[in-house]
Amino acid sequence: MTTFNLPDLGEGLHEAEIVEWHVKPGDEVEADAPLVAVETDKAVVEVPAPQTARVTRLFAEIGDIVPVGAPLVAFEGGTADSGTVVGEIPAAAEPWNEDAVGGNQGSASVVRATPAVRASARRLGVDLALVEASGPGGAITSADVERAAADLAKAGPLEPLRGVRRAMAARMVHAHSEVVPATVSDDADVETWVDSGDITIRIVRAIATACAAEPALNVWYDPKQQGRRLHDKVDLGIAVDTEDGLFVPVLRDVGGRPAEALRAGLDRMRADIIARKIPVEELRGATFTLSNFGMLAGRYAAPVVVPPQVAILSTGRIEPRVVAHDGAPAVHRLMPLSLTFDHRVVTGGEAARFLAVVIQDLEETDR
Numbered sequence: 001m002t003t004f005n006l007p008d009l010g011e012g013l014h015e016a017e018i019v020e021w022h023v024k025p026g027d028e029v030e031a032d033a034p035l036v037a038v039e040t041d042k043a044v045v046e047v048p049a050p051q052t053a054r055v056t057r058l059f060a061e062i063g064d065i066v067p068v069g070a071p072l073v074a075f076e077g078g079t080a081d082s083g084t085v086v087g088e089i090p091a092a093a094e095p096w097n098e099d100a101v102g103g104n105q106g107s108a109s110v111v112r113a114t115p116a117v118r119a120s121a122r123r124l125g126v127d128l129a130l131v132e133a134s135g136p137g138g139a140i141t142s143a144d145v146e147r148a149a150a151d152l153a154k155a156g157p158l159e160p161l162r163g164v165r166r167a168m169a170a171r172m173v174h175a176h177s178e179v180v181p182a183t184v185s186d187d188a189d190v191e192t193w194v195d196s197g198d199i200t201i202r203i204v205r206a207i208a209t210a211c212a213a214e215p216a217l218n219v220w221y222d223p224k225q226q227g228r229r230l231h232d233k234v235d236l237g238i239a240v241d242t243e244d245g246l247f248v249p250v251l252r253d254v255g256g257r258p259a260e261a262l263r264a265g266l267d268r269m270r271a272d273i274i275a276r277k278i279p280v281e282e283l284r285g286a287t288f289t290l291s292n293f294g295m296l297a298g299r300y301a302a303p304v305v306v307p308p309q310v311a312i313l314s315t316g317r318i319e320p321r322v323v324a325h326d327g328a329p330a331v332h333r334l335m336p337l338s339l340t341f342d343h344r345v346v347t348g349g350e351a352a353r354f355l356a357v358v359i360q361d362l363e364e365t366d367r
Contacts, residue, residue: 004050004073006038006066014170015067017162018060019044023073027055036072039163045280053077063162112139124149125158164245175306178223182343183302184351188362190318191332200238200266200292201259203315206361207290208234208255214354218287220308221345228310228345237286237309238266240273241296247273248306250286294318299336310342311351313358335362 006016016038023029023036035049053075060066111128112135113121120142121128128140131148135141152158161169211218211234219228234255237248249269254262272278291303294317303314316336323332337358341351 183340187334210357216350217311237289239291
C-alpha cells in the first residue's frame with residue numbers, strides 16, 4: 001500500500017481545504033485523473049492522481065483543513081509517482097506548551113498556569129493567551145478559565161475561517177510581521193471631469209502613469225537577499241469584495257492596454273470570481289495593488305501592503321467639499337487618496353512623487 005500526501009501547491013502555502021472528492025474507497029483511478037479539489041490561495045485547485053491504482057482509504061473529509069505533507073489517499077497496487085510526497089508523517093506535537101501559548105503565528109506569549117489549569121483550559125476549549133489573569137504574580141486560575149469559557153459561550157460557537165477568509169488571515173499576519181508601513185494621503189480635485197465615465201479604469205491608468213514616472217513603487221522586495229526587482233510593466237491587483245471574502249485578481253500590463261480592453265478584462269475576472277471559476281494564475285503575480293473601497297464608503301485608509309509588493313493605493317468616496325479656488329471658497333468634488341508603502345524599500349520622497357503624479361493624471365479634464 002502507498003500513501004499519497006498533499007503536495008506543495010506553491011507560493012509557500014502550508015495547508016488546503018478539501019472541497020470535493022472525485023473518488024471513494026474501492027475506486028480504480030487512472031494516473032493524472034482528477035483526485036480531489038482543494039481550496040487554497042483564494043482559488044479551487046484540482047489535484048490529480050499520482051498513479052494508476054485502487055483507492056483504499058481517504059484520510060480527510062469535505063471541509064477538513066489538510067496541511068501540506070499530510071496523508072490524502074491510500075492506494076493499493078500500481079507504482080507511486082516519484083515526485084509525490086509519500087509516506088507517514090510524524091504525530092502532531094503536543095498543542096500546549098508549559099511556558100508559552102500563542103494564537104497567531106509568531107506571536108506566542110508567556111503565561112503562568114498550573115498543569116491543572118491548563119488541563120481545564122483544554123477541556124473547555126479556552127486559549128490561555130486570551131485569558132485575563134487574576135492570580136498572584138499574573139498567574140491564571142481555574143476561575144479565570146471558567147469565566148473565559150462562560151464569555152465564549154455567550155458569544156456563540158466558534159466559526160472556523162475557511163477558504164478565502166482563512167487565506168486572507170494568513171496573508172495579513174505575514175504582511176503585518178514583515179512590512180514596515182507608512183501612509184501618505186491627499187485629494188484629487190475632479191470637479192473638471194465633464195463625464196465621470198469609468199472611474200475605476202481612470203484610476204487604473206493613473207496608477208500606470210505614476211509607476212512609469214516613479215518605478216520604485218512597482219517592485220518586489222526580497223528581504224532575505226535585501227534586494228528589489230523592478231518591473232517593466234504594471235500587473236495590477238484589484239481588490240474585489242465578495243460575501244466569501246476578499247479576492248485580488250490581477251489585471252495584466254495596465255499601462256500597455258486601451259481602456260476598453262482593461263474594462264473587459266476586469267469584468268471577466270469579476271464574473272469568474274462570482275462563479276468561483278477564476279484560474280489561480282489570475283490571482284498571482286501582482287506588482288502593485290488598488291483598493292477602491294470608496295465605491296462603498298469611507299474617505300482615507302491605511303491599506304495593507306502584501307509582500308513581495310511594496311505599495312498599495314486606496315481611493316475613498318468622491319464627495320463635494322469646500323476648497324479654496326481662485327482665492328475664494330468653492331464646492332468641488334474631491335477624490336480621497338491614500339498610498340501605503342513599505343518604508344524598508346520606498347522613501348517618503350518616492351511615495352510623495354508617485355502620489356503627485358496620480359493626482360495630476362486624475363485631475364485632467366478628459367483621459
